[in-house]
Amino acid sequence: MSGYDDQRMKDLADRLVAMSPEPPPFPEEVTLTQPRVSRPSPVLMFAGAAVVVLVLAAIPLLLFRGGGSVEPIGPTTTSPVASTEGSEPSVTSTVAPTTTVPGETTSTSAPQILQGVIIFLTQTPENSVGGNPALVPFFTTVVAAPGDSAEEVALRTLTNPSLAPPAGFDSHIPAGVDVVSVNSDTEGVRVVDMNQAFLGGSGSGLLGDFTMLNQLVYTATDEELYPRVQFTVGGEPVTQFGTDGLDISEPLDRVTFIDELNSVILTSAITGSRGDPLVLTGIANVFEATVSLELVDLDGNVVYDDFTTASCGTGCWGSFSFHIEDFDFESTPLIAKVFWHSPEDGEPADVVSVPVTWGDEAGRDFLP
């Protein structure tokens, strides 16, 4: 075995844990109905600000849907307690005096909230080597019912026939496919019941079917708490899906059909506020695990470039992240291009291009 042996690893782990401070006191604020306000993360702070803007913008919509009655705008909550799933930002803003602590709703007089979710759209990468589509996560805000979970809202957004992806992006989920229910078990599996139309697949061939499943899987799962998803129709596992009758009766995860995707996949939506670091994470299976990033302005000028090493490469998938702290983002709008350099000609390959948006430019609403 190369590297540290087991005994040295154990010693290191023990020395590390020996630095542990005293445990913090019991977080009693969870017993209150007030949302936490201490130390929100920058992403959530941004999301909160974006949602406040969107709540105000949505007042006419709510007026229309509510038959002329307007509920008072209640507190905006950006606490982590609003979302329990995964590391992706999910923010709930109430438009009535309700709390976002699950199970402690004090008022449900207004049936709608604005919720921020992550959905995965597709893109045809530039200079594609394998000819597979790229997945790109987007943060968007939608109107939802207070009891809906973030993942259910995200899936309903992704399967909404009125979904209008921005230019350069697409979705392989055909109109008519719909989510019936979403439940989560205690073993890290989300159980998503779909309607009968789901069984027909994408309608665009086997690759389209894989892409459709990957969009749904990545949207329904996260990398930590719920990494797997079980699709059912009428409560039964699906044994015949799409063009080739794929057997997907076992839970799927983000790796199951990963080889049907572009070699560079982004897993975090670019969100934040001007002045915040730009954080971009993903997974890649590229030559020597070297992933490159360029920020390009609208004239095509490269204003920033960097590279990083994924945790695995050249035949295996590894995770990577870029964390840019000191860049002047006042020069936005920008396009972030993520790719690897082909060893044959040195040219960028499998290039994924994502718009970098900040503040009220982000959290775009893809639904009319």
Next chain:
Amino acid sequence: MITATGVMDNEQVYRSYAVELTRYATGLVGPFDAADVVTDACLKAFSSRKWSEVSNRRAYLYRTVLSVATDHHRSTLSRRLREIKTAGPESTLPEEVDVDVLSAVERLSMQQRAAVLLTYWADLPVEAVASQMGVSTGAVKRHLARARKHLEEWLS
């Protein structure tokens, strides 16, 4: 409203696991931010709609600590270490803080740190580590192999 019984349940759970969760968090993000991570993780878990249905609450809390630690971003430890190094030898650190060990661990990914801790501190078999982390056993082995290799490079 959360009932008095519910509050006691959560508090009992917390008191049962707070020490080990804080140690786990220390291994993930270092001693400076471990308490914050544990507090955030417990708030997140206790507020989850699924919390009342969770059968293995210890495992759920461990997963939540890892999730919160990942959000916390590993660069936070890097920043703390930079501050310590900038402050110089005259800076007063608690004697239990081992900067060399932290400097090595800082270079591991959060997943590698979790795999190392669950394997060598919690003494879990690879299958249990995989289950705890929500990844395959192959992924755990890869994380451990890479962690060993990195540590060999940086500590030897």
